[in-house]
Amino acid sequence: MKPKISLVTLGVADLERSLAFYREGLGLQPHEYDPDAGVVFFPMEGSWLALFPREELAKDAGIGAAGSGFSGITLAHNEPDKAGVDAVFAQAVAAGATVIKPAQDVFWGGYSGYFADPDGHVWEVAWNPLTDLT
Structure with missing residues (x-):
């Protein structure tokens, strides 16, 4: 395996709210954003950041969506x-x-x-x- 993290996907409760936050709060620009796609991708230097509905991300991974407290990642x-x-x-x-x-x-x-x-x-x-x- 090439030692590289190519994509970090964050599970979010409200895709539009999170899109607005990452645009305004961190100045990230989405890549070919389609409001009907249900996912947002942001190109970054050497990797990508994605926003995806939390329930859908958990379902895709085959795990429960419930979670609370510190996840152990920053x-x-x-x-x-x-x-x-x-x-x-x-x-x-x-x-x-x-x-x-x-x-x-x-x-x-x-x-x-x-x-x-x-x-x-x-x-x-x-x-x-x-x-x-x-």
């Missing part, structure tokens, strides 16, 4: 500096993100904060002075 976006972290964080919050942990200096020497999208998917926005992940 998604991360890195910026080249603290100001970039603050700008992305503010944009996401303005579009409806819920602040989990405000952006701040962190124990490992960087700067980061966490927010949840409208479906509770947890995102970290960070600046890492040790490794350029931008």
